[in-house]
Amino acid sequence: MELQLFGINHKTSDVSEREKFIINESNQILLDNHLKNIFNDKLESFFGISTCNRTEFYYFGELSISSNIFYEVMNILGKDDINKDNFYFLDRHDALVHMCKVASGIDSQVLGEQEILGQFKKALKIAQELKIVNGKLLTLSNKVLEISKKARTKTDIGLNSLSVSGLAYKLVKNIFEEPKDQNILIVGAGSLAHSVMENLFKNGINKIKSVNRSVKKIKLDNDYELISSSLESLHDELEFADIVIASSATELPLIGKGAVENALKKRKYKPMLLIDLGVPRNIEDETRKIEQVYLFSIDDIEKITQENYGQRSIEAEKAMNIIALEARNALDSFSLKHTKDRISIQLEEFLKGLSPQEIIQFKDSKDFSGLISSIKTINIENPKYNNFEDIKKLDDHIVESMIKRFIENA
Secondary structure, eight states: OEEEEEEEETTTOOHHHHTTOOOOHHHHHHHHHHHHHHHGGGEEEEEEEEOSSEEEEEEEEOGGGHHHHHHHHHHHTTOTTSOGGGOEEEEHHHHHHHHHHHHHTTTSSSTTOSSHHHHHHHHHHHHHHTTOOOHHHHHHHHHHHHHHHHHHHSSOTTTTOOOHHHHHHHHHHHHOSOGGGSOEEEEOOSHHHHHHHHHHHHTTOOOEEEEESSOOEEEEETTEEEEOEEGGGHHHHHTTOSEEEEOOOOSSOSBOHHHHHHHHHHTTTOOEEEEEOOSSOSBOGGGGGSTTEEEEEHHHHHHSOOTTHHHHHHHHHHHHHHHHHHHHHHHHHHHHHHHHHHHHHHHHHHHTTSOHHHHHHHHHHOOOHHHHHHHHHOOOOOGGGTTHHHHTTSOHHHHHHHHHHHHHHO
16 A cells, blocks of 8 residues: 545646535545445545645555546545546655645745645644544654654745735735725634734734624634624625625635625725635636726735745755655655564564474574574465565564564563
């Protein structure tokens, strides 16, 4: 079995394609139930991640299932019409390096962005809580977090980079001379929406309203909090909003072209800035055709805010060198450990064939050189011992420690 992945990101497609393939908590449970029945022991475990820039599916399984698992995932999620050409497929070292690039921010549209490491960690934690990810994939994914942290702390890849919420504020500031005079409506009250509100508030903007599926108290600092309205009031609130920033988790757009046109009419056609941070999108793309509306998707705002990119790209090269080396070392150690585990199990079965007198003799002499030589040179046709070919790759002192442990416990 090997580490493998497939995914779609901002390099292979725009947001209109990425929003078709989203992995969340509920559909991971669905996938877990079906994939285990389909692939049985050929698939050890998996988990997925969806962010503004990408959706990726990580798994540890037989290389032979790589093509089938893609089609099964798409079929289970009802995405049979999705274009496979927009996806990339990686395995082994390339897959581990890519995961490290993602978690460290090297693979993000805003190079070195701050939020992705936390998003990767959260996706892994959710999969653990759902009991979907385990074993070797969990071990390697934790290694990804370790390597990515090292790449960020040992370089300045995050030099003056902005979070998604920071990008939203920067866009507002670029368009409005006095952002604090504008009425701002936030759609959603999740972690991203909360971060947007905090960013606006700390920059002196407090004319903020929030609508959400459920009424929610949102604390912006020790002395200030606001209470979101229900989503039912969204269309009424649009009339008063100079700026709308949407980041709700939704399958279909919450704000349509007609709703915006109605709001504009009531506003006497005073222009509106709409920032859609959602993937899938919260605002119908047709809305951008309205003359008095300025609509920016997540792809739009990330393309226009690339300060200090030159310096960060230099640091990204340094980070990549760290990732490439650490990933190779991690896979070598991982492979060696699991080779030793396999050999240890089969070696123990083999040593159980020793007579009590032979075990006593070895305990007394503590000389295992002859036994090691015999094990490394004999040919055993029994398939139960097929990993004895691998034992020749191990140093004698490693084999000796395995034998010694068995003899002492016999």
